[in-house]
Amino acid sequence: MIQLRNVTKVYTRAKKTITALDGINLQIDKGDIFGVIGYSGAGKSTLIRLINYLERPTSGDVEVDGLVLGDRSPSQLREVKREIGMIFQHFNLLESRTVSHNVGMPLILAGKPKHEVEARVAELLAFVGLEDRGASYPSELSGGQKQRVGIARALASNPKILLCDEATSALDPETTRSILALLQRINRELNITIVLITHEMSVIQEICNRVAVMENGHIVEEGRALDIFLRPGHQTTRNFVRTIMSIDDEPVAQVDGERVVRLEVLGDALGEPFIDRLKPDFGLRTHIERANTVYVQQTKILVLVLRLSGEPGAIDAGIAYLESAGITVLEESADV
Structure with missing residues (x-):
């Protein structure tokens, strides 16, 4: 479904070279809820922006659903991007537009007929539990409701992939659980592959079946979430796991017998x-x-x-x- 091969991303800022990603190799299978975790500056947000080609790699290939994105023409790339939805940490809603208009924006920009947009918006608002808030404005919503609007908007074009960039880090724990449950439902009922960027191991624990751990532009560990929790190999992974599993991994003194x-x-x-x-x-x-x-x-x-x-x-x-x-x-x- 998604494959990164030897992907490197280098930025130049004020004559200084910054390597955000260095030789990344990663495969995300169809149907995964795949978590990418790392501390600030690890490169995880750059990685997710490469998947939908908001950023282009300096070198290496990004492949989505069998298509190498670097080989696509601009029109072909637009078609691929329509199958990739994205939700954000700070919602990115249009404050001057209603909830319904925000959700329908991808369809409006695609030139869909008004009746088709209205029907799809009503369907999505019901799906995310906001069927009575279509006429509201973002300022009238809670943080969790705003994120539900963002999720509904990301689903408007029937994507195959949903990218989530720190989608719950601005929310309280109870609201986070409800949003994660919604993402699980999307994965299960709509068969959408989800890639989730986070710095919270509790998010990985709750819904991810696979996880990659990033540090300084590298993937330092990758595998099944269950295996990562049980036997973390890299020190960064162990630090994350300790936030959930408080068991000490210091050796225990042994005596003969x-x-x-x-x-x-x-x-x-x-x-x-x-x-x-x-x-x-x-x-x-x-x-x-x-x-x-x-x-x-x-x-x-x-x-x-x-x-x-x-x-x-x-x-x-x-x-x-x-x-x-x-x-x-x-x-x-x-x-x-």
Whole structure:
């Protein structure tokens, strides 16, 4: 659906060269809710502007739905862009126009008949829960309502892709959850691929199935959101994950005859008394050093750091039992 190949973007400001993106390779599949997270200046907003060619790469290719955008003529590029909707952090609404006019603006600019515009606007306002606010002006709306107008406007042309640039960062937590739920509904019911730029790991946690972590113009880590939360590899990723999962990743001191393991428990294994069985079945003594529970989308994850004491063979057997129950067991390195 979306592919970036060796994409670099360089700006020149006051004779100074700034590399915003450096050799980016990224693939976003059809139907994804794909999150791009990074701190300010990481390059994530530049990346999203390249996808709809508001910016052109200095080098490399941006491909959308099988078409390399750099190879398109201006008229062909306009056609591609009509299939890409965008919503913004600060809504970008026309304050002097009604909600209905704001939503219908893409269709008005495309020269659609008035009756077609009115029907589509009514349909979209109902979809985003604002069917009674068409005659209102943006100044009369709350922040969440303004963002719903922005979403309805982005959907006006029936896009295949929806780009969200910090779409919830100006909203309170409750409103953020409602907007994220709306984006999930758009993805599920309209089969629209969503690319979501954010600096909040809670947003990734709530709706993204895949995520790329950016730092200084590079993608430092990319993969399934569930894998990123469970086993972040890069320090920047670990810093983001710590804002959600408070479990400490410092090593635990070990003594002879003990093993310290990290358990990642999800799915059916959550309902099993797996720790309680380790003593009667294997003669092991257990001590939970750390624990945390978190939801990634609708998946509940329990992470435990567990100290096991007993005969080496019995510990091995206990670990084999845990793994057979569908629990991921990772050996913790000793603190020496």
